[in-house]
Amino acid sequence: MSENEPTEHPANATVSAGEPRFLTQDDLSVDTHQVVAPDGSYDADEVPDLDDEQFQDLYRWMLTDRVFSKRMVNIQRRGELGTFGSTRGQEASIIGSAYTLQPDDWLYVGRAWTPMFMRGVPMKDMIMFWRGIEEGQQSFAEHNCQIAISIGSHLPLVAGLAWGMDLSGDDAIATAYLGDGATSTGAAHEAINFAGALEVPALFYCQNNQYAISLSAEEQTGANTLAQKALAYGMDAIRVDGQDVLAVYEAVNEARKRVRNGEPVFVESVTYRMDAHTTSDDPTRYRSDEEVDAWEDADPLERYREFLRAEGLWDDIDHDAIEAEIDAEFDAALEEANAFEERGVEEIFAHVYAELPPDLQRQSEEFSDLLERRPELYDYIEQRPKG
Amino acid sequence: MQATIVEAVKDALHTEMAADDDVVVFGEDVAESGGVFRATDGLLEEFGEDRVVDTPLSEIAIVGAATGLAMYGYRPVAEIQFSGFLPPAFDQLVTNASRIRWRTRGALSAPMVVRMPYGAGVRALEHHSESMEGAYAHIPGLKVVAPSTPHDTKGLLLASIRDPDPVLFMEPKRIYRSFRDDVPEEDYEVPLGEAAVRREGSDLTVVSWGSMMPPTLDAADEADADVEVIDLRTISPMDTETVVESVKKTGRAVVVHEGPRSHGVGGDIVAHINDEALMYLEAPVERVTGFDTPVPLLSMEDYYFPHPPRILDAIEDALSV
Ligand SMILES: Cc1ncc(C[n+]2csc(CCOP(=O)(O)OP(=O)(O)O)c2C)c(N)n1
Ligand SMILES: [Mg+2]
Numbered sequence: 001m002s003e004n005e006p007t008e009h010p011a012n013a014t015v016s017a018g019e020p021r022f023l024t025q026d027d028l029s030v031d032t033h034q035v036v037a038p039d040g041s042y043d044a045d046e047v048p049d050l051d052d053e054q055f056q057d058l059y060r061w062m063l064t065d066r067v068f069s070k071r072m073v074n075i076q077r078r079g080e081l082g083t084f085g086s087t088r089g090q091e092a093s094i095i096g097s098a099y100t101l102q103p104d105d106w107l108y109v110g111r112a113w114t115p116m117f118m119r120g121v122p123m124k125d126m127i128m129f130w131r132g133i134e135e136g137q138q139s140f141a142e143h144n145c146q147i148a149i150s151i152g153s154h155l156p157l158v159a160g161l162a163w164g165m166d167l168s169g170d171d172a173i174a175t176a177y178l179g180d181g182a183t184s185t186g187a188a189h190e191a192i193n194f195a196g197a198l199e200v201p202a203l204f205y206c207q208n209n210q211y212a213i214s215l216s217a218e219e220q221t222g223a224n225t226l227a228q229k230a231l232a233y234g235m236d237a238i239r240v241d242g243q244d245v246l247a248v249y250e251a252v253n254e255a256r257k258r259v260r261n262g263e264p265v266f267v268e269s270v271t272y273r274m275d276a277h278t279t280s281d282d283p284t285r286y287r288s289d290e291e292v293d294a295w296e297d298a299d300p301l302e303r304y305r306e307f308l309r310a311e312g313l314w315d316d317i318d319h320d321a322i323e324a325e326i327d328a329e330f331d332a333a334l335e336e337a338n339a340f341e342e343r344g345v346e347e348i349f350a351h352v353y354a355e356l357p358p359d360l361q362r363q364s365e366e367f368s369d370l371l372e373r374r375p376e377l378y379d380y381i382e383q384r385p386k387g
Numbered sequence: 388m389q390a391t392i393v394e395a396v397k398d399a400l401h402t403e404m405a406a407d408d409d410v411v412v413f414g415e416d417v418a419e420s421g422g423v424f425r426a427t428d429g430l431l432e433e434f435g436e437d438r439v440v441d442t443p444l445s446e447i448a449i450v451g452a453a454t455g456l457a458m459y460g461y462r463p464v465a466e467i468q469f470s471g472f473l474p475p476a477f478d479q480l481v482t483n484a485s486r487i488r489w490r491t492r493g494a495l496s497a498p499m500v501v502r503m504p505y506g507a508g509v510r511a512l513e514h515h516s517e518s519m520e521g522a523y524a525h526i527p528g529l530k531v532v533a534p535s536t537p538h539d540t541k542g543l544l545l546a547s548i549r550d551p552d553p554v555l556f557m558e559p560k561r562i563y564r565s566f567r568d569d570v571p572e573e574d575y576e577v578p579l580g581e582a583a584v585r586r587e588g589s590d591l592t593v594v595s596w597g598s599m600m601p602p603t604l605d606a607a608d609e610a611d612a613d614v615e616v617i618d619l620r621t622i623s624p625m626d627t628e629t630v631v632e633s634v635k636k637t638g639r640a641v642v643v644h645e646g647p648r649s650h651g652v653g654g655d656i657v658a659h660i661n662d663e664a665l666m667y668l669e670a671p672v673e674r675v676t677g678f679d680t681p682v683p684l685l686s687m688e689d690y691y692f693p694h695p696p697r698i699l700d701a702i703e704d705a706l707s708v
Pocket of ligand 1: 110111149150151152178179180181182183209211212213273277415444446468472
């Protein structure tokens with residue numbers, strides 16, 4: 001034929017006549033990776049290759065996550081924080097994944113705070129973040145991590161960070177933690193497709209904790225799983241039992257290896273948000289006690305303790321002592337955060353641009369002047385570094 | 388009945404859903420849990436799951452699908468949970484909702500409402516505090532409304548749902564529950580595009596809207612002058628006549644808004660005054676606004692908001708010339 005002849009597309013390799021066949025979700029079978037079963041049983045050959053210290057480390061971080069959430073919810077109730085999103089129930093999902101990350105990797109999280117501590121962010125800065133003090137985020141940035149408040153907005157950023165790593169030939173990956181709700185945003189879809197098309201070292205770690213505020217994961221999408229969404233974008237995916245820290249660790253560790261080679265991966269971790277969405281949410285409006293109780297029985301710490309007992313590692317772990325240490329760390333962090341000094345009003349104008357434009361400079365000066373001339377303004381203004 | 392602003396929103400939605408079967412309410416967390424501010428509480432029970440719908444977390448689709456529903460003959464009332472999450476859907480407002488009538492020479496239209504709480508003052512996280520009415524009012528074909536009282540909230544929302552064009556309905560969440568006023572049980576409209584004179588005066592005119600009305604009225608009460616206060620109520624299309632007539636009478640004006648100063652609605656109001664009442668002015672028109680910065684996070688959020696002493700300072704400045 002002429003030179004206009006279309007190039008052969010692999011999709012044309014097999015053609016079929018007759019009734020068109022629908023591709024259905026059932027064409028796809030999506031397994032959920034698991035190492036330790038809910039009853040604590042496991043196959044010793046399937047356990048990931050970690051040493052005793054690492055097994056203990058995982059427990060310590062999971063406990064850190066639980067204690068941190070508990071303490072934060074408590075101080076919020078005492079009026080010492082604006083709001084807070086607890087991660088109780090998601091400890092295996094959060095720690096198993098973050099444990100695979102390397103110091104040069106970048107991390108952009110949804111509901112996952114302890115991974116930032118694992119990267120060296122002081123607890124004090126996380127407390128400050130939830131108190132609405134900008135310096136908290138400055139500290140996060142110094143440790144290559146950030147929290148995205150606008151759901152899904154961070155995924156394109158992660159694609160770009162990964163692109164930069166690829167261009168620079170760096171030994172690092174960029175990771176986005178996202179929720180089930182986030183998979184419905186336009187930004188997420190564009191970013192996952194973009195990363196898949198450009199083959200950049202991006203890892204999309206989706207914690208399907210069954211809810212986006214009041215909306216259940218079943219109502220969030222007609223898809224059987226969230227993992228399968230990645231396939232449409234040419235990206236491989238893993239679905240993992242998010243209550244099983246070893247399964248999560250193994251899945252994300254394998255994923256990270258691929259990602260490092262320029263093959264982005266999407267991981268869906270099936271987990272549960274035990275507490276309210278934030279301290280201002282009332283979950284009894286949209287979910288039953290029975291459902292919550294059933295997930296309480298799938299407690300990730302308890303499942304892991306079963307494993308540690310079976311391995312004979314539990315005897316070396318002094319749970320109470322570790323908990324006391326974490327509590328002490330929190331106490332110290334809180335004290336440090338409480339010591340944070342009030343800032344001058346010029347802080348409001350700082351960092352909007354690299355250089356303060358003249359008009360903004362004028363606004364800053366006029367406002368400082370006004371505060372001096374009209375101290376009654378302080379009847380309306382309270383700086384609240386303590387939440 | 389005595390109601391708060393958020394209760395007036397709820398009342399308007401109940402009223403119009405009962406009156407018009409084509410009204411469909413949807414958004415994130417609006418049905419089963421009744422909305423994060425409870426503005427849609429009880430609608431699901433009363434009107435059922437076909438007309439009160441919890442959507443996926445998809446702002447683009449919420450606003451875009453509202454446009455499609457409206458083109459198909461429904462009267463969608465979509466909720467964006469916080470105005471800080473409208474930006475992803477900005478595209479649908481600019482590209483579609485505001486242009487359907489124009490694009491089709493009137494053959495199609497998009498009579499729809501997007502409701503959203505806006506403004507600072509609830510001590511939440513980033514993106515829960517902005518006042519971007521200036522950006523939205525800049526879109527031709529889109530109406531932008533911001534009530535400041537429970538009475539107006541019900542009447543303006545009913546008028547917005549019945550309006551033939553798309554309306555962005557910005558609810559001042561800082562004063563959602565801060566006071567009650569008399570809200571008639573019956574159906575009534577407050578017409579779009581009509582400002583209200585909240586306080587008559589002869590020395591100076593202050594123009595504001597939404598969450599800035601209470602501090603503006605406080606400052607007017609404190610001023611050692613006879614201050615007229617205008618509540619714009621609809622930002623676009625703007626009732627410039629009421630503003631201009633007032634300034635012709637007083638010869639002095641102050642504009643107060645919460646959003647950033649530059650390229651904002653305040654500058655536009657000053658331009659209208661200059662166009663039509665320049666020769667009546669005895670002093671430059673003052674603007675009291677948010678700063679040209681993101682709203683500070685909650686520990687310093689209070690500083691951003693134009694409080695009464697700041698407004699009073701501008702009033703005194705304008706009077707001193
Ligand atoms: C773009 C956007 N829309 C709405 C919100 C309000 N909001 C905060 S969290 C949330 C649900 C998020 O659900 P999911 O992604 O599953 O994360 P989870 O909170 O369960 O960890 C919503 C709707 C937001 N922050 N950003
Ligand atoms: Mg979720």
